[in-house]
Amino acid sequence: MTDTDYDRAPGDVTALPDIERGRSSGILVYTIGLALAVALTALSFWVANTSLLWVGGVALGLTVLAVAQMGIHLVFFLHVTTGPDNSNNVLALAFGVLIVILVVVGSLVIMADLNDSMMPGPELMNLQMQR
Amino acid sequence: MTTIAIDGGGFRETPLSAYQIAISTKRVVVGYGFWIFLLSDIVMFSAFFAAYAVLAHATADGPTGMQLFNQRSVAIETACLLASSYTCGLMQLAVTSRRYAVTYLMAFLTFALGAAFLALELHEFAGMIASGAGPQRSAFLSAFFTLVGCHGLHVTVGLIWLVVMMAQVGIKSLYDPTVERRLLCFSLFWHALDIVWVWLFTVVYLMGGLS
Numbered sequence: 001m002t003d004t005d006y007d008r009a010p011g012d013v014t015a016l017p018d019i020e021r022g023r024s025s026g027i028l029v030y031t032i033g034l035a036l037a038v039a040l041t042a043l044s045f046w047v048a049n050t051s052l053l054w055v056g057g058v059a060l061g062l063t064v065l066a067v068a069q070m071g072i073h074l075v076f077f078l079h080v081t082t083g084p085d086n087s088n089n090v091l092a093l094a095f096g097v098l099i100v101i102l103v104v105v106g107s108l109v110i111m112a113d114l115n116d117s118m119m120p121g122p123e124l125m126n127l128q129m130q131r
Numbered sequence: 132m133t134t135i136a137i138d139g140g141g142f143r144e145t146p147l148s149a150y151q152i153a154i155s156t157k158r159v160v161v162g163y164g165f166w167i168f169l170l171s172d173i174v175m176f177s178a179f180f181a182a183y184a185v186l187a188h189a190t191a192d193g194p195t196g197m198q199l200f201n202q203r204s205v206a207i208e209t210a211c212l213l214a215s216s217y218t219c220g221l222m223q224l225a226v227t228s229r230r231y232a233v234t235y236l237m238a239f240l241t242f243a244l245g246a247a248f249l250a251l252e253l254h255e256f257a258g259m260i261a262s263g264a265g266p267q268r269s270a271f272l273s274a275f276f277t278l279v280g281c282h283g284l285h286v287t288v289g290l291i292w293l294v295v296m297m298a299q300v301g302i303k304s305l306y307d308p309t310v311e312r313r314l315l316c317f318s319l320f321w322h323a324l325d326i327v328w329v330w331l332f333t334v335v336y337l338m339g340g341l342s
Contacts, residue, residue, distance in 0.1 A: 011318055027224065045202065049340075073325060088163060096171075099174050108185065
């Protein structure tokens with residue numbers, strides 16, 4: 001009987017390797033996660049405040065950093081793995097992410113489209129008043 | 132068959148009884164159910180995020196995010212929440228190895244850091260409202276207070292939950308499977324709040340501060 005015959009509770013620290021033999025590896029996992037999260041957070045704050053980068057790409061860069069940090073949290077703090085004992089958790093997570101993307105991107109696209117189709121306001125209709 | 136692994140534990144030399152297997156299965160079911168709840172909670176947050184992103188520029192000639200947000204206090208808040216997530220993880224390890232002193236210490240640190248986060252956030256809110264930038268000022272500020280306030284409310288609930296859990300650890304024990312399951316759910320909740328905060332400080336505070 002292998003350990004793939006049952007499911008694992010999400011976030012279960014007993015999923016960590018060698019947890020029975022000592023706590024060191026568990027602490028190591030959390031510490032690596034913390035270090036990576038701190039590095040990504042610091043990078044996010046730097047990216048938002050630096051003038052070295054092209055302004056147009058900063059928002060995209062921040063999004064990528066946030067996605068990366070979310071991944072770090074999921075792997076090192078919530079112990080989501082690709083193992084077969086985790087497939088239920090990952091499937092639920094994937095469905096949640098799908099809904100979140102639909103809600104956020106859908107809202108933004110629809111509202112931007114609505115704004116584009118709006119009649120220009122009175123200050124724009126009166127061309128002489130335009131600066 | 133002398134080696135059997137159950138509930139993510141290491142390999143045990145003796146087969147588990149039906150009772151033990153039932154307990155393990157319940158832990159998985161409870162954890163999974165709470166995982167589904169957390170995902171639905173995050174879907175709710177995504178609706179608030181969408182509202183904020185749509186309304187971020189609807190300031191009604193009021194103050195903008197660039198004028199209101201103080202990145203230094205946001206950085207401290209982020210540090211508090213991240214550190215409390217770390218101590219919450221260490222608490223979970225202590226719970227697994229049934230160490231009472233470490234569990235209480237880590238729970239206290241988690242609570243203190245979470246409370247510090249909440250105090251900073253409330254201080255920020257109070258300052259904004261005092262300067263006339265309350266939720267009724269503009270659609271942008273309504274969306275801001277709804278989104279960030281909802282996260283703050285979750286943190287408050289988490290802090291109360293943590294106190295209740297520590298009382299249960301004291302009254303019952305760390306060997307009580309019910310207490311163990313509830314602590315597992317609490318740590319899931321706390322880590323999920325940190326993930327929501329990652330998006331909050333990125334979308335609201337950092338992107339809101341861009342010119």
